[in-house]
Amino acid sequence: MTDHAKLAWADVARIRAAAPLVHNITNYVVMNPTANALLALGASPVMAHALEEVEEMVGLASALVINIGTLSGPWVEAMIRAGREAKRRGVPIVIDPVGSGATRLRTTTVERLLAEAPPTIVRGNASEIRSLVIADAATKGVDSTHAVEDAIASARTLAERHGCVVSVSGETDVVVSKDAVVRVRNGHPWMARVTGMGCTASALTGAFAAVSATPFDAAVHAMVVMGIAGELAAERSRGPGGFQAELLDALFLLDEATVVKHARVEVP
Amino acid sequence: MTDHAKLAWADVARIRAAAPLVHNITNYVVMNPTANALLALGASPVMAHALEEVEEMVGLASALVINIGTLSGPWVEAMIRAGREAKRRGVPIVIDPVGSGATRLRTTTVERLLAEAPPTIVRGNASEIRSLVIADAATKGVDSTHAVEDAIASARTLAERHGCVVSVSGETDVVVSKDAVVRVRNGHPWMARVTGMGCTASALTGAFAAVSATPFDAAVHAMVVMGIAGELAAERSRGPGGFQAELLDALFLLDEATVVKHARVEVP
Amino acid sequence: MTDHAKLAWADVARIRAAAPLVHNITNYVVMNPTANALLALGASPVMAHALEEVEEMVGLASALVINIGTLSGPWVEAMIRAGREAKRRGVPIVIDPVGSGATRLRTTTVERLLAEAPPTIVRGNASEIRSLVIADAATKGVDSTHAVEDAIASARTLAERHGCVVSVSGETDVVVSKDAVVRVRNGHPWMARVTGMGCTASALTGAFAAVSATPFDAAVHAMVVMGIAGELAAERSRGPGGFQAELLDALFLLDEATVVKHARVEVP
Numbered sequence: 021m022t023d024h025a026k027l028a029w030a031d032v033a034r035i036r037a038a039a040p041l042v043h044n045i046t047n048y049v050v051m052n053p054t055a056n057a058l059l060a061l062g063a064s065p066v067m068a069h070a071l072e073e074v075e076e077m078v079g080l081a082s083a084l085v086i087n088i089g090t091l092s093g094p095w096v097e098a099m100i101r102a103g104r105e106a107k108r109r110g111v112p113i114v115i116d117p118v119g120s121g122a123t124r125l126r127t128t129t130v131e132r133l134l135a136e137a138p139p140t141i142v143r144g145n146a147s148e149i150r151s152l153v154i155a156d157a158a159t160k161g162v163d164s165t166h167a168v169e170d171a172i173a174s175a176r177t178l179a180e181r182h183g184c185v186v187s188v189s190g191e192t193d194v195v196v197s198k199d200a201v202v203r204v205r206n207g208h209p210w211m212a213r214v215t216g217m218g219c220t221a222s223a224l225t226g227a228f229a230a231v232s233a234t235p236f237d238a239a240v241h242a243m244v245v246m247g248i249a250g251e252l253a254a255e256r257s258r259g260p261g262g263f264q265a266e267l268l269d270a271l272f273l274l275d276e277a278t279v280v281k282h283a284r285v286e287v288p
Numbered sequence: 289m290t291d292h293a294k295l296a297w298a299d300v301a302r303i304r305a306a307a308p309l310v311h312n313i314t315n316y317v318v319m320n321p322t323a324n325a326l327l328a329l330g331a332s333p334v335m336a337h338a339l340e341e342v343e344e345m346v347g348l349a350s351a352l353v354i355n356i357g358t359l360s361g362p363w364v365e366a367m368i369r370a371g372r373e374a375k376r377r378g379v380p381i382v383i384d385p386v387g388s389g390a391t392r393l394r395t396t397t398v399e400r401l402l403a404e405a406p407p408t409i410v411r412g413n414a415s416e417i418r419s420l421v422i423a424d425a426a427t428k429g430v431d432s433t434h435a436v437e438d439a440i441a442s443a444r445t446l447a448e449r450h451g452c453v454v455s456v457s458g459e460t461d462v463v464v465s466k467d468a469v470v471r472v473r474n475g476h477p478w479m480a481r482v483t484g485m486g487c488t489a490s491a492l493t494g495a496f497a498a499v500s501a502t503p504f505d506a507a508v509h510a511m512v513v514m515g516i517a518g519e520l521a522a523e524r525s526r527g528p529g530g531f532q533a534e535l536l537d538a539l540f541l542l543d544e545a546t547v548v549k550h551a552r553v554e555v556p
Numbered sequence: 557m558t559d560h561a562k563l564a565w566a567d568v569a570r571i572r573a574a575a576p577l578v579h580n581i582t583n584y585v586v587m588n589p590t591a592n593a594l595l596a597l598g599a600s601p602v603m604a605h606a607l608e609e610v611e612e613m614v615g616l617a618s619a620l621v622i623n624i625g626t627l628s629g630p631w632v633e634a635m636i637r638a639g640r641e642a643k644r645r646g647v648p649i650v651i652d653p654v655g656s657g658a659t660r661l662r663t664t665t666v667e668r669l670l671a672e673a674p675p676t677i678v679r680g681n682a683s684e685i686r687s688l689v690i691a692d693a694a695t696k697g698v699d700s701t702h703a704v705e706d707a708i709a710s711a712r713t714l715a716e717r718h719g720c721v722v723s724v725s726g727e728t729d730v731v732v733s734k735d736a737v738v739r740v741r742n743g744h745p746w747m748a749r750v751t752g753m754g755c756t757a758s759a760l761t762g763a764f765a766a767v768s769a770t771p772f773d774a775a776v777h778a779m780v781v782m783g784i785a786g787e788l789a790a791e792r793s794r795g796p797g798g799f800q801a802e803l804l805d806a807l808f809l810l811d812e813a814t815v816v817k818h819a820r821v822e823v824p
Contacts, residue, residue, distance in 0.1 A: 041697045049319040049335050051585040051626075055751035060796055065751065066655065066697030067585050070628045073659035080658060080697060090319075092338045092362065094628065119334065122348060123341035161309045161334030161348060213540065215323035215333065260328055261536025268797025272749065317587040317603050358587075360606045360630065387602065390616060391609035429577045429602030429616060481808065483591035483601065528596055529804025 025283035036062035047089025050216030103137020121151025121159035206247020293551035304330035308350035315357025318484030371405020389419025389427035474515020561819035572598035576618035583625025586752030639673020657687025657695035742783020
């Protein structure tokens with residue numbers, strides 16, 4: 021059986037050694053904390069969204085993370101353009117369909133991305149993942165109104181259709197490919213009370229995708245590391261305010277023994 | 289006499305129970321901390337500014353917060369469009385006229401909003417509020433150069449003209465309608481040394497507007513809760529850096545006894 | 557010999573007394589922390605990027621900071637327009653060429669700014685500074701791949717060509733004019749693990765440029781104060797997460813004795 025704890029740690033060590041450049045085209049709300057989470061983990065983040073430069077930046081990057089949290093027309097075009105270039109170069113692509121299902125713009129943008137710049141990994145909450153398969157699924161703003169287990173069938177359909185890995189986050193995180201399902205039972209309830217925790221998980225998934233043996237491993241290891249860091253941060257905090265700084269410190273200070281001790285991965 | 293402390297707490301409890309979706313079209317500087325403040329309080333924030341989706345997002349929301357802190361052409365149009373849709377649907381609108389009086393673009397944008405998407409509540413500092421009534425009033429960037437008491441006449445004029453509540457923040461906060469004035473003497477001087485504290489007050493005002501009995505109550509209760517959280521945060525901090533995380537924790541941990549004990553509301 | 561420690565403190569005192577308005581046209585990632593750093597130091601930050609208002613805002617400001625970290629077409633035009641107006645009015649201009657060398661858009665934008673809105677001070681990392689002089693110099697995203705000492709010749713060329721001061725940040729910071737070089741040996745390695753520390757140094761350089769006797773002094777004093785604050789913050793932190801709040805508190809609480817004790821400035 022795959023020992024995801026050991027492998028997750030090995031990937032962290034690779035990220036720290038290589039400091040892979042992760043190119044993010046992401047939303048305004050989370051640019052700062054996702055850049056900081058990537059730096060704390062050991063990766064090198066860059067944000068760039070201009071049509072004039074996204075292809076060039078993708079050419080320098082080891083992973084591309086596309087997050088649709090605060091869309092507008094020119095950003096959509098930049099995401100498509102960057103995604104195509106990443107595909108052409110074999111740079112792994114992570115898509116975070118923030119708020120898909122809440123508005124047509126968000127759902128159709130993800131559909132365009134899936135068609136024109138097929139992702140390596142899609143990482144979203146249960147409502148967002150369902151909205152990409154079930155026509156009338158709804159999302160409350162950017163928050164999920166569905167349990168993760170209710171999104172697994174949608175995740176598998178998505179994985180089959182697009183040949184990608186789907187990472188569904190919630191109280192339990194579930195990573196799905198066309199023929200595998202792994203559950204990660206790490207994390208803390210306060211992560212739902214800090215903005216951009218899902219977006220941060222997506223950014224870290226990008227860093228792992230740059231070094232992991234497979235996209236599936238990358239998705240699992242990112243959720244393990246994110247979840248463990250969340251648990252450690254919660255132990256040292258009174259609430260979601262102090263939690264944010266502690267999360268960065270937990271990512272920065274993470275060691276093998278801690279990962280092995282805390283990882284709760286269920287491989288069927 | 290209205291017991292605003294008790295009522296403020298009751299509104300907090302309502303926000304925590306209902307987690308109202310607050311749609312923010314706000315400035316880049318404060319998107320992250322205002323989203324986090326709304327989450328810490330118990331509301332559900334969403335940021336969306338694309339012309340293609342603002343009306344749809346307003347349709348899901350329980351309040352709309354418009355903040356002009358970092359304007360540009362397409363954002364102004366999105367604000368107008370979202371504001372009209374909110375008006376049509378009866379969704380309460382909070383406008384934060386950040387930097388009104390500093391540049392013509394800011395002042396005229398607020399004037400357009402007041403005319404085309406009449407707000408439920410306007411919340412700004414003394415200079416900003418004055419600039420909306422007195423033609424040659426000036427603002428130093430986004431900071432007030434006037435005392436709150438000097439803005440009360442302007443606030444009343446504004447309230448009368450537009451049938452809205454006006455919330456003026458400063459050392460003492462003053463909430464004004466056409467026939468009432470309430471002073472809130474909560475808060476801490478460090479709140480002027482953290483960017484976006486006014487914007488955060490506006491975002492919280494949106495959450496309260498989603499649940500309060502009246503817009504006037506919403507404006508008062510938001511300033512009470514924000515001010516108390518600021519006092520509690522300052523007690524646990526050395527300066528404005530640590531203060532930010534403590535403010536979020538204070539909002540998250542707030543309980544009835546604390547609100548009742550600390551609220552300093554003057555109803556004439 | 558110039559006592560930069562004493563002079564740096566005198567400038568901090570001036571900033572606290574005058575609260576100069578620093579107009580930032582900067583990147584989305586760092587807007588919040590740079591505004592907070594300026595406030596913690598005692599300056600008054602404003603962010604404004606609309607073509608319709610940048611000239612008016614420059615007219616209110618005591619310094620203009622242009623940071624190209626997340627460019628797009630309209631922002632470039634706003635930077636040029638603001639820069640020209642600042643030049644016309646004698647408002648000092650600080651340019652931070654974030655990621656120059658990584659993409660053509662970034663390099664050419666800085667070249668346009670150097671030509672059309674000649675800066676008072678350019679502040680960047682070694683790779684960025686080299687890219688402005690050496691045609692094929694590369695930058696890894698926004699991180700430097702060169703040692704500061706390798707950028708001194710480029711910095712001098714840049715200083716001579718454009719009659720500006722060049723501030724190169726790294727393990728040691730070096731401030732260069734056409735006829736002087738000063739090294740600042742303050743700072744802490746974690747500053748490379750927090751996003752926007754260079755951008756924050758540029759913003760503070762803007763505040764110092766508003767009050768310092770000379771642009772050269774402004775550049776040196778900003779790096780001294782930033783570096784000392786970083787050292788103090790690291791002493792009180794476990795990692796780059798907690799460090800961020802501590803850095804703001806250190807800026808806020810800084811006193812003369814601390815500056816004099818910790819400043820490590822090498823004047824040849």
